[in-house]
Amino acid sequence: MKLLHLLLSIALVGFVPLAKAERIKDISMVQGVRSNQLVGYGLVVGLPGTGESSRFTEQSFKAMLSGFGITLPASLKPKIKNVAAVAVHADLPPFTKPGQTIDVTVSSIGSAGSLRGGTLLQTFLKGVDGNVYAIAQGSMIVGGLGAEGLDGSRVVINTPTVGRVPNGGTVEREVKSPFTQGDFITFNLNSPDFTTAKRLADTINNLVGPNSAKPMDAASVRVIAPRDPSQRVSYLSTLENLEFTPADTSAKIIVNSRTGTIVIGKNVKLQPAAITHGGLTVTIAEQQNVNQPEPLAEGETVVTRQSIIDVDTDDSRAFVFDPGISLDDLVRAINEVGAAPGDLMAILEALKEAGAINGQLVVI
Structure with missing residues (x-):
């Protein structure tokens, strides 16, 4: 039987790291000082054949032309491949004044293949109250790239159907803030x-x-x-x-089952427990040692605690010891024997169900 002993000496009243002081502005926000979301619908033109030809694109195209006094016959259905219908959104920062500019993001809402090389036409950006707070227009920057072969094969890098217009939105209306009230x-x-x-x-x-x-x-x-x-x-x-100095956070364990990420807060502790998972057995023990000074020597008799973690990778029975370590030391010990993140998650969930963890287990 292969037995691996991992001796971790933990001083229960030892060094405690000093909490870091924070500025008020870094951990709080002033009530009423907030950004506002804006959204609009518009057209991107000038695309090199990567646009779309759909009913709502044709309708939007005809509506745009009618605004300039051009009326197309109802029976005429223009075949346009250099135009794309897009949704435009932006965040309006607090205290932004009319005439200032903001960045806008443009996203295709149809079947356009790419927005690269396109120009966003004048688009009204509205708030949740339905009022227009900014107008967006300009040439887009698209970081994605798409290519398609005659046989139907296609390569897409990043997202070519989303772009940005830096400083493309001009603020037309100010949002009143309760800051001065x-x-x-x-x-x-x-x-x-x-x-x-x-x-x-x-x-x-x-x-x-x-x-x-x-x-x-x-x-x-x-x-x-x-x-x-x-x-x-x-x-x-x-x-x-x-x-x-803010207060310490509550004891939490965050488990991401999709990525195998486990984050353990420093205040998480273990209650009495013994763990058997497959062929892996983990036990936690604590022993007290009495330190007696030499005769006639200066000093006091003190009691120190020594924590021991015993990990057995063979098939054996589990047995119970008293706890004396924090959970992060248990995780470190399990990792020493090569336990997979999935095994560790299963152990943590079982410990929580057994009431052996004095923190909150959050699975995301």
């Missing part, structure tokens, strides 16, 4: 946590004064702010650069 501003945490919210409020109160900031819940901290817009900007500029 009221007597307060609110910081919304990117990762809600009660301890982090309290620490953020305490950091602001230490600078501005007591009761200037109040945590409203696990995600929001409300701060008193001046009404004058220029003073509010300066005030927020100071607050968002304050540094404090």
